Amino acid sequence: xxxxxxxxxxxxxxxxxxxxxxxxxxxxxxxxxxxxxxxxxxxxxxxxxxxxxxxxxxxxxxxxxxxxxxxxxxxxxxxxxxxxxxxxxxxxxxxxxxxxxxxxx
Amino acid sequence: xxxxxxxxxxxxxxxxxxxxxxxxxxxxxxxxxxxxxxxxxxxxxxxxxxxxxxxxxxxxxxxxxxxxxxxxxxxxxxxxxxxxxxxxxxxxxxxxxxxxxxxxxxxxxxxxxxxxxxxxxxxxxxxxxxxxxxxxxxxxxxxxxxxxxxxxxxxxxxxxxxxxxxxxxxxxxxxxxxxxxxxxxxxxxxxxxxxx
Numbered sequence: 001x002x003x004x005x006x007x008x009x010x011x012x013x014x015x016x017x018x019x020x021x022x023x024x025x026x027x028x029x030x031x032x033x034x035x036x037x038x039x040x041x042x043x044x045x046x047x048x049x050x051x052x053x054x055x056x057x058x059x060x061x062x063x064x065x066x067x068x069x070x071x072x073x074x075x076x077x078x079x080x081x082x083x084x085x086x087x088x089x090x091x092x093x094x095x096x097x098x099x100x101x102x103x104x105x
Numbered sequence: 106x107x108x109x110x111x112x113x114x115x116x117x118x119x120x121x122x123x124x125x126x127x128x129x130x131x132x133x134x135x136x137x138x139x140x141x142x143x144x145x146x147x148x149x150x151x152x153x154x155x156x157x158x159x160x161x162x163x164x165x166x167x168x169x170x171x172x173x174x175x176x177x178x179x180x181x182x183x184x185x186x187x188x189x190x191x192x193x194x195x196x197x198x199x200x201x202x203x204x205x206x207x208x209x210x211x212x213x214x215x216x217x218x219x220x221x222x223x224x225x226x227x228x229x230x231x232x233x234x235x236x237x238x239x240x241x242x243x244x245x246x247x248x249x250x251x252x253x254x255x256x257x258x259x260x261x262x263x264x265x266x267x268x269x270x271x272x273x274x275x276x277x278x279x280x281x282x283x284x285x286x287x288x289x290x291x292x293x294x295x296x297x298x299x300x301x
Contacts, residue, residue, distance in 0.1 A: 002153060004110045010154075011215045013117050017124055017143075019208035024128030026200035032133060032178050036140050039171065040124055043147050046159075054154035060226035061245050064156050065253075068242075071159075071166050072257045076264035078171045082178040083268035089182040090274075098194065 010051035018044035031085045031095045035078060042074045113153055120146040133179050141172045158242035 017040060024037025046067040053063025089095050091102070123142040130136040144167040151160035231245035246254050 002109050002113050003107050005113050007220055008216055009113070009117075010150075012212055013120070013150075015208055015211040015215065016121055018211070019204040020121070020124045020128055022207060023200050023204040026203070027128070027194055027197050029194050030133065032175060032182070033128075033136065036136060036175065037128055039140065039167070040127060040143065043144060043167075046163075047147055047150060050151055050154050050156045050159055054156060056220060056223065057226040058155075059228040059232060061229040061231065061242060061249075062226055064159050064238075064242060065245065065250050067156075067159055068162055068246075069253060069257050071162055072261055075166050075171055076261050078174055079268040080264050080271065082174050083272035085178050086181055086272045095182050 007051060007055045010055065011048065014044040014047040014051065017041075017047065029096050029098065031088065031097050031100075032082070034097060035081050035085070038081075039074065039078065042070065046070055109153065113150075116146050116149050116153070120150070134176070137172060137175045137179060140175070141168055144168050144172070155238060157238045161239075 021037045021040030021042075021044060024040060025034050026037075028034045028037060049063040049067040049070070051063075053060065053067075057063070085095055088100055092099065094100075120143055123139045123146065127136050127139040127143055130139060144163065148160045148163040148168070151157075151163060229241070229245055229249065231248060232241045235241035235244055
């Protein structure tokens with residue numbers, strides 16, 4: 001317990017982090033930048049879960065467990081995403097998300 | 106204000122700063138380094154919340170592995186390091202307004218909610234008899250949450266195999282052990298036939 005810091009502080013902090021990540025996803029032009037914004041958003045959610053666990057239900061472990069699983073799935077997602085970026089770069093010599101229109105009819 | 110409260114505010118302010126620099130930095134490599142700083146500061150927040158296990162996993166997986174992968178991708182795709190190419194699209198102002206609106210809405214919703222009315226979660230049996238967070242989470246992972254733990258390992262394995270398959274140089278290369286390379290053939294290759 002931190003004196004003077006409530007659950008609302010952590011929730012506001014994580015929603016700020018989420019909004020910043022969303023801004024990155026919307027404005028970045030290259031795929032790696034979009035992935036970095038996505039990682040920020042995932043971390044905001046994890047911070048939320050751990051804050052609920054640590055400040056609301058101290059006798060349970062569900063929040064920490066869920067954030068551990070989220071971290072693992074996020075690592076898998078980053079691996080596949082970056083493999084796709086490398087593959088896209090080989091195919092088009094570009095990682096711009098607005099130029100990746102191979103499937104456009 | 107006690108020392109730990111000041112630490113919380115300092116880490117939070119630094120975290121917001123590095124997160125903003127992550128999404129606004131011109132150079133992608135610098136952006137990745139700012140992301141590493143942000144993820145480390147999130148780990149500090151986990152420590153402040155008493156979740157030591159998650160903090161260690163955060164440092165190992167994110168700062169140790171994901172950042173290395175991102176820097177790998179930045180280095181492999183040469184165009185990313187070029188500062189002359191604009192890294193952002195023209196949506197910066199509408200996106201900033203939209204994200205500000207999202208933040209305002211979420212902030213309003215979560216400060217208006219009375220969280221103390223939530224029925225408390227059942228106590229985890231691993232917390233009894235465990236000395237500290239590390240032992241409790243470790244015990245719980247292999248008792249209460251053993252099936253999700255195994256399934257997540259399977260998902261990670263599948264994702265790694267898929268990533269290797271996607272990022273391989275060319276899918277034809279795997280078949281080249283069975284048939285000769287096209288440049289070894291005389292004239293244009295005819296539909297992958299094996300010449301005698």
